[in-house]
Every structure is written in structure tokens, then in C-alpha cells.
Amino acid sequence: MRTSSWLPALPIASYAWLVASVVIAGALHPGYDHVSQFMSELGAQQAPNAWAVNYLGFLPTELLFLAFVGLALTRVGRNGWLRAGLLALALYALGLVIAAFFPCDSGCRPDDPTTTHLVHIASGLGAYLFGILGLFLLAVGRFQSKDRGLAVSGLVVGLFALACFVQLTPDNPLVGLYQRALETGLYLWCIAFAFHLGRRGA
Numbered sequence: 142m143r144t145s146s147w148l149p150a151l152p153i154a155s156y157a158w159l160v161a162s163v164v165i166a167g168a169l170h171p172g173y174d175h176v177s178q179f180m181s182e183l184g185a186q187q188a189p190n191a192w193a194v195n196y197l198g199f200l201p202t203e204l205l206f207l208a209f210v211g212l213a214l215t216r217v218g219r220n221g222w223l224r225a226g227l228l229a230l231a232l233y234a235l236g237l238v239i240a241a242f243f244p245c246d247s248g249c250r251p252d253d254p255t256t257t258h259l260v261h262i263a264s265g266l267g268a269y270l271f272g273i274l275g276l277f278l279l280a281v282g283r284f285q286s287k288d289r290g291l292a293v294s295g296l297v298v299g300l301f302a303l304a305c306f307v308q309l310t311p312d313n314p315l316v317g318l319y320q321r322a323l324e325t326g327l328y329l330w331c332i333a334f335a336f337h338l339g340r341r342g343a
Contacts, residue, residue: 184199
């Protein structure tokens with residue numbers, strides 16, 4: 142398969158793996174609510190199938206995304222904004238890899254959090270911030286490449302993702318919905334970026 146074909150295939154596969162993992166794990170988790178609960182709760186300590194969720198669900202998701210970033214870096218040439226944006230996306234994926242190895246405490250809302258929980262929260266929130274930063278940097282890079290449509294959409298999705306991010310509080314009854322919306326927006330734009338990059342390069 143040519144590089145241009147692999148570019149969109151990798152983020153599509155990553156997103157599909159994430160969705161399938163969350164849907165299947167949610168169905169096997171008694172009482173789980175996708176609207177009001179974090180995805181991390183599926184892999185939390187003492188959660189049903191936590192090991193499978195973290196290492197067969199979340200980890201492969203991020204490895205596929207990292208492969209996309211690595212391949213994209215070979216196609217953007219010397220455009221510093223695009224390279225910086227892709228590196229920020231790599232840190233997004235790496236942060237979520239760390240979060241998979243350090244699952245949150247049961248329920249992800251402990252009164253007395255463990256060190257593992259604190260690492261999970263710090264790496265997960267940091268990952269989302271890097272992901273949002275990556276969107277903004279890539280959007281600026283597309284402006285420099287005279288690709289106004291993709292650039293404007295990147296800024297809009299970045300602002301949307303940031304609005305979702307500030308809603309990721311444990312007491313928000315729609316926190317699961319906001320988290321999924323953030324991930325979906327980020328992935329959809331990255332897929333569009335991958336298709337565009339595969340056709341035209343930097």
C-alpha cells in the first residue's frame with residue numbers, strides 16, 4: 142500500500158479501534174453510562190475487564206495513531222508549523238499511552254486518590270491539551286500552505302475541542318459525552334488532514 146493510502150487508513154483504524162473498544166467494554170460493564178462516565182472508567186482499577194480495555198483497547202488505539210503521526214512527518218517537508226503540530230499530536234498519543242499503564246482509581250472519582258490515579262489524570266489531561274495544541278499548529282501550517290478551507294476547519298475544531306475540554310470535570314453529568322465529542326472532533330479533522338496530505342503533501 143502506498144504512503145498516500147496508509148496516511149488516512151491509520152487514523153481511521155485508530156478511531157475505529159477506540160470506538161469498538163469502548164462500545165464492547167461498555168456493554169460488558171454493568172451499569173456503565175457512556176454519557177455521564179469517563180472512558181477511563183472502563184479501564185479503572187477493579188473494573189471488569191480492565192486489563193483488556195487498557196492493553197488491548199486503549200494501547201493499540203494510540204500505537205496506530207502514533208504510526209499515523211510518524212508517517213505524516215515524512216510528508217510535511219520543512220514546514221515548521223506542521224512538524225510542530227504533528228509532534229504535539231505525538232505527545233497527545235504518548236500521554237494516553239501513559240494513562241493506559243496507570244489506570245485511574247475505581248470510578249475515577251476517589252476522595253483519596255492514589256499515585257497511580259494522579260499520574261493517570263495528569264497524563265490524560267496533558268494529552269488532551271497537546272492534542273488541541275496540535276490542531277491549532279496544524280491549522281496555522283495549512284494557512285501557510287494556502288489551504289484555507291482545512292486551516293479554518295482546524296481552528297474551528299480546535300476551539301470546539303477546547304470547549305469540550307473545559308467541561309471534563311468529574312461532577313459534570315455529561316462528562317462522557319464531552320470527552321467523546323472531543324476525541325471525535327480531533328480524529329475527524331486528523332483524518333481529513335491525512336487525506337489531504339496524502340493527495341498533495343505539504
